[in-house]
Amino acid sequence: MNIPDNVPNNKKWIRAFRIVRRGQLEEITHLFSDKTSLNEIQLSLPEGVYTTLRTYQKTRVITFEHHIRRLVDSAQRLGKVVLIREQEIRKALRQIIQAQKYAGELRFRIYINLAVNPGEIFIFVEPLETPPAEAYTQGVKVKTEFMKREHPEAKSTQFIAVAEAIRKEWINGFNEIIMVDETGEMLEGLSSNFFAIQGETVWTAGSGVLPGTTRQIVLDILHELGIPTQFQGFNYRHLKSLDEAFITSVSRGVLPVVVIDEVTIGDGKPGEVTRKMIQAFEQKIQSLAKEI
Numbered sequence: 001m002n003i004p005d006n007v008p009n010n011k012k013w014i015r016a017f018r019i020v021r022r023g024q025l026e027e028i029t030h031l032f033s034d035k036t037s038l039n040e041i042q043l044s045l046p047e048g049v050y051t052t053l054r055t056y057q058k059t060r061v062i063t064f065e066h067h068i069r070r071l072v073d074s075a076q077r078l079g080k081v082v083l084i085r086e087q088e089i090r091k092a093l094r095q096i097i098q099a100q101k102y103a104g105e106l107r108f109r110i111y112i113n114l115a116v117n118p119g120e121i122f123i124f125v126e127p128l129e130t131p132p133a134e135a136y137t138q139g140v141k142v143k144t145e146f147m148k149r150e151h152p153e154a155k156s157t158q159f160i161a162v163a164e165a166i167r168k169e170w171i172n173g174f175n176e177i178i179m180v181d182e183t184g185e186m187l188e189g190l191s192s193n194f195f196a197i198q199g200e201t202v203w204t205a206g207s208g209v210l211p212g213t214t215r216q217i218v219l220d221i222l223h224e225l226g227i228p229t230q231f232q233g234f235n236y237r238h239l240k241s242l243d244e245a246f247i248t249s250v251s252r253g254v255l256p257v258v259v260i261d262e263v264t265i266g267d268g269k270p271g272e273v274t275r276k277m278i279q280a281f282e283q284k285i286q287s288l289a290k291e292i
Contacts, residue, residue: 012127014038017096019121023088025095028122038109038124039160045122046115048157049074052250053213054128055106059097060289064090066213070155071112077154082112082119089121093292096125104128107251111157130251131175136278139258139270140175142189142247144236148181152188152208163190176247178260181208185233189247192255193218196234197244197273206231214248217288221280227273239263244271254281 014037016029035041042050051067051074068086075082089110097106105128113120131140145166149159166177167190176189187205188194193215196203202222204215222229234242243266245257254277256270270278 014124014126017123019088019092023091025092038126039164042157042160046113048112048114049155050109050111050157051155052107052109054250056285056289059291061292062285062288063213064292071110074154074156075112075114077151078114078156080114080118090292092123096123102127128251131255135255139256141173141259142176142178142257143174144178144180144261146180148179148187148208152210155210166190180236184236186236187233192247192249192252195246196242197271198242201228201230203230203232203234205233212248214250217284218248218254218277218281221277221284225280244274246274246277254278
């Protein structure tokens with residue numbers, strides 16, 4: 001089960017495990033030896049639900065209970081009932097972390113099979129990849145696509161194929177694709193949540209989006225800081241009136257957006273509210289990160 005200790009930090013590798021009898025881990029990496037990415041592996045497996053989390057300081061994670069609840073809730077929204085033993089998954093993650101000797105932080109995907117063997121649990125692990133430091137100081141570009149999830153509040157593997165097809169067509173030069181519905185509301189990214197800032201008010205879709213774990217932390221921070229929040233997707237037709245924007249996800253944290261569809265947001269630099277959110281988020285993580 002050992003993850004190699006002689007690979008450089010930028011070397012891509014993926015390990016796959018399945019929880020079997022009595023919570024024991026079975027490594028099944030060899031079954032996916034022809035796959036080059038986690039999403040490619042996922043597309044070879046039956047329909048299911050999943051959640052993604054990362055480590056902090058090698059052995060800590062944040063809001064683990066939220067991830068477990070989202071797995072159960074996502075399955076229920078797809079008409080399935082699954083039994084998930086939180087302590088069993090915690091134990092499996094600890095075993096994987098303890099066995100590896102990789103120097104960097106890790107990214108985990110916990111996947112629940114809902115089709116062939118309902119309730120079967122897989123855990124995938126790979127090196128955590130985050131945006132470069134300059135992305136947080138200079139901001140990133142995103143593009144929009146008029147579309148929305150079929151089951152927006154369920155983190156279903158079905159959406160992975162849709163997202164991958166769109167990324168292959170549009171992602172070059174853009175950090176993310178933001179989904180816009182038929183009314184013009186900017187909903188969320190393919191793998192992130194979207195926040196728009198106009199004046200002193202933050203806009204973010206209140207429904208029709210995936211309830212991201214990082215999104216919830218950001219919403220808590222906005223409340224604590226007393227920043228007015230409008231739970232509605234900002235309308236794409238008023239894009240030129242935006243002052244700031246950012247996206248959030250497990251791997252990105254809070255990432256400033258300075259260009260949307262070639263439209264420069266504000267003065268083309270991360271704004272005051274966004275910078276404040278980046279700092280507050282990093283501080284919040286320090287208190288939320290707990291041993292797995």
